[in-house]
Amino acid sequence: MQLFYNPEITENTPEITFNKDESRHIIKVLRKSIGDALHITNGNGWLFTAEVFINNINKCVAKIVSKTFQKKHNYNLHLAVAPTKMNDRYEWFLEKATEIGIDSITPIICDHSERKVIKTERFERILQSAVKQSLQCYMPKLHEAKTLNSFLKQDFNGDLFIAHCEETDKKSLKNQLKPNANITILIGPEGDFSTNEIEAAIKTKFIPVTLGETRLRTETAAIVACHSVAFINE
Numbered sequence: 339m340q341l342f343y344n345p346e347i348t349e350n351t352p353e354i355t356f357n358k359d360e361s362r363h364i365i366k367v368l369r370k371s372i373g374d375a376l377h378i379t380n381g382n383g384w385l386f387t388a389e390v391f392i393n394n395i396n397k398c399v400a401k402i403v404s405k406t407f408q409k410k411h412n413y414n415l416h417l418a419v420a421p422t423k424m425n426d427r428y429e430w431f432l433e434k435a436t437e438i439g440i441d442s443i444t445p446i447i448c449d450h451s452e453r454k455v456i457k458t459e460r461f462e463r464i465l466q467s468a469v470k471q472s473l474q475c476y477m478p479k480l481h482e483a484k485t486l487n488s489f490l491k492q493d494f495n496g497d498l499f500i501a502h503c504e505e506t507d508k509k510s511l512k513n514q515l516k517p518n519a520n521i522t523i524l525i526g527p528e529g530d531f532s533t534n535e536i537e538a539a540i541k542t543k544f545i546p547v548t549l550g551e552t553r554l555r556t557e558t559a560a561i562v563a564c565h566s567v568a569f570i571n572e
Contacts, residue, residue: 339377340368341470345477347380353401354378354388361398364390376400381469381477383408408475411439413571414496414520418444418489419560420527421453429464431557435564436468436478445483450529456483486524486535490542496520500544501559503530511547511563515570523547523567525560 347354356364364370370390378386384407388400417440422428432443445456461480469477497519499511503526515521524531524539531539540546549562 339473341473342376342378343381343466343470343477344378345381347378347384347386347402349384349405349407351386351402353391353399354386356398356400358396362395364398365393365395370398375403379469379475381475383410383475385475410476411568411571412518413567414441415439415564415567416442416444416520416522417525417560417564418446418486418522419525420448420451420486420556421445421456421483422556423452423528425453425457427555427557429461431560432461432464432480433468434561436465436474437472438561438564439474439568440478440564441476442479442481444481444489446489446524447483447485448527449486449532449535451527452529453527458482486531487538490538494522494543496522498522498542498544499547499563500524500531500536500539501547501549501563502526502536503553504533504536506536506546508546508548511549512566512570514545514547515567517571521567523563525556525563528556 342360344354370393372390372393374390376388376390378388384405386402387404388402390398390400392399447454458480465478465480501523524544549559554562
């Protein structure tokens with residue numbers, strides 16, 4: 339199944355008009371004709387089936403013929419992850435975390451961060467592509483980048499964890515996770531969180547955790563954390 343994404347569709351939308359690039363893809367690549375079915379999600383749980391009734395290469399139009407609401411998974415995972423020096427590694431994390439199952443992401447700028455300028459437009463495209471590829475009906479929320487200190491000032495609910503590499507007392511994340519929970523996990527940059535940042539997170543009730551016996555890259559740690567949460571909820 340080929341899945342399209344359009345955040346403007348609601349359960350009351352009668353038809354959808356595709357932009358030029360999508361229209362060309364539908365008509366030229368997928369070779370859809372009048373009466374053929376297309377599948378679209380709005381990223382808010384709805385899966386729509388539509389039938390093509392105008393197969394113009396520049397403006398394909400389809401009529402919504404059925405809709406199904408997909409129930410969301412039974413947990414809420416927010417990963418706050420420092421941007422990596424190499425942008426493609428962070429994009430890999432966004433793609434894989436979306437495929438596994440994540441609800442929201444915040445890029446956090448830390449004391450040791452080497453990358454402090456974030457291009458969220460490209461990140462949004464990565465998320466959209468991953469949602470379509472993995473046939474999901476929920477689009478993860480990508481928050482604006484902010485400093486860790488700013489991030490810690492918000493009101494939190496649920497279980498809070500910070501994964502870091504300092505040789506201090508830490509608990510195993512997999513032993514701390516509970517199913518059906520709201521979870522926020524902090525993942526630091528290549529140089530790890532600073533001692534002051536770790537102390538600030540702990541004061542904000544974040545529990546220090548380890549993700550395993552080996553030292554992981556930022557993007558790998560984020561995926562391990564994401565999969566651990568998904569696994570405990572299976």
